[in-house]
Amino acid sequence: MTFLEYPDREMLMMALADAIASELRQALDLGDRATLSVPGGTTPGPVFDILSALDLDWDRVFVLLNDERWVPEDSPRSNTRLLRERLLRNRAAAARLVPLYAPADTPEAVMAELTRGVEAALPITVLLLGMGADMHTASLFPGADHLAEALADDAPPLMALRAEAAGEPRITLTAPVLRDAMHCHILITGGEKRDALERAETLPELQAPVRCVLKNATIHWAP
Numbered sequence: 001m002t003f004l005e006y007p008d009r010e011m012l013m014m015a016l017a018d019a020i021a022s023e024l025r026q027a028l029d030l031g032d033r034a035t036l037s038v039p040g041g042t043t044p045g046p047v048f049d050i051l052s053a054l055d056l057d058w059d060r061v062f063v064l065l066n067d068e069r070w071v072p073e074d075s076p077r078s079n080t081r082l083l084r085e086r087l088l089r090n091r092a093a094a095a096r097l098v099p100l101y102a103p104a105d106t107p108e109a110v111m112a113e114l115t116r117g118v119e120a121a122l123p124i125t126v127l128l129l130g131m132g133a134d135m136h137t138a139s140l141f142p143g144a145d146h147l148a149e150a151l152a153d154d155a156p157p158l159m160a161l162r163a164e165a166a167g168e169p170r171i172t173l174t175a176p177v178l179r180d181a182m183h184c185h186i187l188i189t190g191g192e193k194r195d196a197l198e199r200a201e202t203l204p205e206l207q208a209p210v211r212c213v214l215k216n217a218t219i220h221w222a223p
């Protein structure tokens with residue numbers, strides 16, 4: 001794991017967007033397409049704003065969420081909505097969104113269809129993850145009903161999980177898909193998450209799911 005500390009959040013977001021863009025460019029120079037997987041939540045908006053304006057062959061980039069909350073796309077809780085409002089605009093409007101949501105009562109009802117879309121976009125070229133202060137990443141929450149299966153090496157790429165702390169049901173990429181990414185960045189801000197990350201290094205994955213990706217990750221932190 002590499003830990004990068006920035007003096008402030010603005011500098012972090014600029015440096016991180018720059019790193020992601022150069023990794024995507026490099027992959028697009030060598031191949032036909034690249035896949036960028038990104039988190040939802042409250043932290044990544046500014047990095048999406050910067051990325052959306054960058055000059056890249058976006059029409060050759062698949063954009064895939066790490067995870068989604070099972071809410072309609074017009075909900076303020078929808079990670080897809082965040083993506084559409086902050087990343088998939090300006091130049092990045094040409095990118096291809098791989099959906100992690102389809103209107104249905106439960107994620108299980110559309111799992112086969114969503115999994116097919118995800119499989120077509122794998123492996124992930126650049127993985128950007130967030131982390132909660134409870135040490136969850138993507139929707140791999142401590143205490144989630146199927147967490148052990150989602151952390152296993154033979155997990156399917158996409159799973160539905162439910163956890164008390166998660167609120168609504170979740171759909172999430174699983175540990176083997178996350179670990180298989182070519183480049184892995186974790187974006188965290190504030191003292192509480194820094195302390196949580198330090199704690200995660202001492203705990204088993206079931207208590208600190210973020211641990212499943214730490215080995216090869218670059219952590220980007222600002223106060």
Ligand SMILES: O=C1O[C@H](COP(=O)(O)O)[C@@H](O)[C@H](O)[C@H]1O
Nearest residue numbers: 039040041042043130131132138
């Ligand atoms: O629920 C979620 O939480 C994590 C962390 O979000 P943040 O608001 O603390 O930045 C996020 O990475 C994940 O994608 C999201 O679904």
